[in-house]
Amino acid sequence: MEDFLYEAVEIIQTIWDGILFGSTYALIGIGFTLIFGAMGKLNMAYAGAAIAGAYVGLAVSLFFDATIIFVFAVSAVISTLLGYIVYQTCFRFIPTHNHLAALMASVGGLFFIDELIVLATLGSPMNFPGLFEDAYFEIGPFGIRGDLLFVFLIGIVSTLLLLYVLFKTRLGMATRAVAQQDIAAQLCGINIHRTNSITFSIAGLLGGIAGAMTAAAVGVLSPVMTVPLTIKGLIVTVIGGLGSIPGAIIAGLFVGAFENFFLYIRGIDERDMYVVALLFIFLIFRPNGIFSKTINRD
Amino acid sequence: MLKIQSISKHFGGVKALNELDLEVEEGEIYGVIGPNGSGKSTLVNVICGIFLPTEGDVIFEGQILSENPTHQRLKKGIARTFQNIRLFPNLTVWQNLWVARNSVEDIKTESSFYRWFGKSSIVKKEIEKMLEFSNLGNRADELASSLAFGEQRRLELARALATKPRLLLLDEPAAGMNKDEIRDLDGRIRSMQLQGITIILIEHVMELVMGVTDRIAVLNFGSKIAEGNPQEIQNNDAVQEAYLGYSEDD
């Protein structure tokens, strides 16, 4: 009985930690989904830009001894800027229907950003200031990391803000119009490039927050984080359903919990295999993601 | 030859087709008209297998085509053209026709290796005939995207013919054409009928429909409101009502 209780507590704790960490996946997933929804294209440089934002935030904190909130803000701003630059360099001038070229250009962008980080830091892992590192609440048998809770809340708040912007403002209206019918939107006088660059910037903003959040949650920033984060973000995007923001949030939290659970019961070597298997199950049975109702015949 | 048996097709709450019954006889030119949104294009897509009907069956030569995907229906002899021309724009005119050689007859006569990797003299001759039919003989090596609008229509028609169909669905083939071109199309449709191809013509251009078809069905809100020969249709009250407020060549 005691063993059973112990295991139960541990598993609940594991899933809870996973959900908290999943909020970073969710934010990355939202970024991919936003861009995909707006342009039907894949921005591979996205997670790279997110991490780069966190690096700049970190640099600022090293030089100016800034507070952690300021670091978050700088990361978000830089990443917004990077989102805009990525749009201008990798998407703006490539013909709209040419998905392959845009994808390739953003891969080039990823290499470029990654290597700039390496140039600036020699690739060394960097200490990232944690949020209230000492706030570790122990409630009965459970432990809750205060910083992760905060990070989770930031994730929720920024998602709510995003949803507000998308559904309640003129800007969001234009973005969604372009996403649904770009030619019609253009005929209605919406500047498609302007709207797209705003979408990229908003996605970048979220990415910057996600990058800083991830860095704060781990406490370390390193260039080896970009590729795993990109892959996790993509998996979350697909499980959540392409273009679905609520889907990406739920999928992010779910994937976080799922992988932590399988780490706990099956170990590190099999953890990612189970995540991949989960993805395949979704692709076969729910190809349109968590919130899809119908399965279209292809 | 083709029997549409109480077919319904719903998109969410919208009933694009509602318990529709049609029967097309072998060798005839059968017109389908109706105002915009009356379900004409949905009908084509259901016959070709692009959409599965919500209810009802498509019966072709006595066989129910329930789950057959598009390419299999083509092998049974059902070909189509599209309302907004869908050629392969970056393939040459010749390649556009070559790609379409998928009929049962072609598969039987050529070995599959030769079909995929070779170019026999029979193929050359047949494609040349198609080019001639569509007056594109001297443009065989140009990209389809470089053709003029009327030429693209002709090429699409030729591509459909290259699949050696027995039933051909023409989805608004005259859209955007001038009088001369419509007259030309009229002739082509008649000559195809002479080759033994049954044709379903979905059209807005009354001049063409009334002139060329043997029988006409009128759709409105997914249901058949009238059927008969062109004269009967022209004098039908229900048809007049359905078309009220629509110009003829809309």
Next chain:
Amino acid sequence: MDFYLNLINTIGIHTMLGLSAYLLLQTGQLSLAQAGFFAVGSYTAAILTVIFQWNIIPSVLVAMLVSGFLAFLVGFPALRVKGLMLVVATIAFSEFVRMFFYNLKWRVTRNGEEIGPDGTMGFAEIRYFSDNGWSNFEVTLFLWSFVILIMGVIWWSDQSRTGAVLRAVGEDELAASSVGINLTVVKVSAMTAGGFIAGISGGLYAHQVTSLDHHSFTVLLGTFAIAYPILGGLSNVFGTLVAVIFIQGLLVEGLRFLGDWRMILFGLLIVLAMNFKPLGLFDKQTMDLIKKAIRV
């Protein structure tokens, strides 16, 4: 000389890798699974020559069949989805393969030495070429005979109806199916052919680098596989070759003297190339220039 031959071999291997993605790209499908097929091919061929001491030719052929068969199996479920979903599904597939090999342990003792794949430690001493006294020139001839054969077959099929059908599917799936093309058959065949080619190229790669581990088969390799045909253009096979020469010869090897700036320039040049030549370096414009040059 040895160095140039090595570079030519590398270009050959990467050309095959690029061509393995070329056919599927023509049908408009973006698959990052090539890294997985490449890994399967390389481990299979290496296991056959090292553990079973087979000759290299049957080993490479078996590697080809194994990865081709795998591609065939993966093709059915994977090609049900398209676009971004296919990208993610194939990334997931090749990560799965990578994790499989990273867990694979198969050690046998031969002449008092343990050989074979050793989990995360990798698979060392795949020394078929040097053990059998093949000079680097002979290796180059051997390897390029595969490259030329594959390029020839794809060039030929490009000119035949196959090429037209693949492109037709890539341009308009709906129109293609309504002229009677079976999309599933075409896409799965393209994927299988890609698997065959990736298997050959992986099998040769294993013997060229002599040591395999999971770090070589990351998503990055899959990205390179599609980068070559995209960068080179899908109008013909030489585009892929030109792109491989551009990336492996120019960016990786040629710019090495730039030291740490090389990789930065690498990313930048890809971005520039795609902006100025979105249809590939070897697009219609270039083709016309070349044709003009030949005529003059």
Next chain:
Amino acid sequence: MKNISKLIGASMLLIALSIPQNAISGGHSLKVLGWGAKSGPLKSFGVNSEAALRSAVAEINAAGGVRMGDGSMAPMEVIGYEDSACKKDEAIAILRKTASTTDAIVGMGTTCSGVCQAMFGVLQKKRGDDSDSGVQMPILADTCIRPGLAKISDWSFRNVPNEITMYDELFKWIRTAYPNVKTFTGGSETDQGHSFVTYTAIIAQMAVKHGFQWVGPPVPELGPKVKQGMKELQAAAKSQHWLMGDTNYTVQARKIKKQNADMVIVASHPFSACGFMKEMKRQRVKPKLMVGLTSSASQETLNGCMSAAEGIIIPTGFAPITSEAKKANSIVSKAGGFLDLHSAAAWENAYLIKHAVERTSIMGKPSTLQEDRRKFRNALASITSQKGLIGHLTRDGSTGEASKPYVYVQVVNGKWKVIHDPNS
């Protein structure tokens, strides 16, 4: 065909440019060529090793250079330091380039074990075996610590500590220095061959050998039966390991907290070791002692997690404890690098080369290049003991495995501090 030929021409030109300018020169000097990662996440390896190599060569030349076969003194010359990006294909390309297009007498690279494993495989396995067409060029690696690489080729040399004796001695010393440490547990990154194998096959085994009690998940065979123990350990402790690029270490840290061991082993590179140690700190896991992987005894660990790493003990092949080491450290720092266990090996390698050259008669002329390389290899192979920065570097002539001296360092107040020197 103009465009293609232009493109090919341009790339050939660039490749030609990339070959060091004075590669084939008749000048009377002893030429060496180095390579290492100068791009990618492991860039620090290449940058530090290059600085160390160039500084050491400058020192040697300032002291008169190297005595050649004809009795004259010639300067040692680094004709290039190439970027291999810690990738196999690129390192092999550089190796072949060095062997076939330059008159470097020895190639110096690289730091990454996986890359050495591939690079050595391209070399001739047994020297003098004419049926073997492998490259005949002596390679002297700075580090490449993975055990068992020496047997791949006669032409390969490494300057590394022997991890088995290093950890053997370490736990023996901990036994006496920390008598109240009795139990241990730990974790590692499983996607990095060196970290994981060192952990399961060496560190954990040696800890058990010296009487520490394993309190992790039950491992029946952990102990003298090394192979079996390794397998069991892998199977049992899977969920307290992680991958290099991971971001979430909560499960692992909690498992280790539950085990409440006196000593925790963190067998991982700084990238993930830092993440894990930070998580331990957050969850208030406070073991009496932490032991790390030798690769983490570097500046990167301090950059990444100075405070979380406080107290970790790591054996390392370099620390500024002797006067030579201190001097070398300050020279390399001025040249813009850090001297750590990896780059110190590059410094020592320069002296190893000088020593080997002076044992034989190297002519240093283009015509004698192949002969010189062979002679140099034999001379290098004949060195069984040579003075390094912190003690004697030794090499077992029969197995080819190198062994260099090591010290134990600990993070104390945010700096590496030498806490024990087993040689003194």
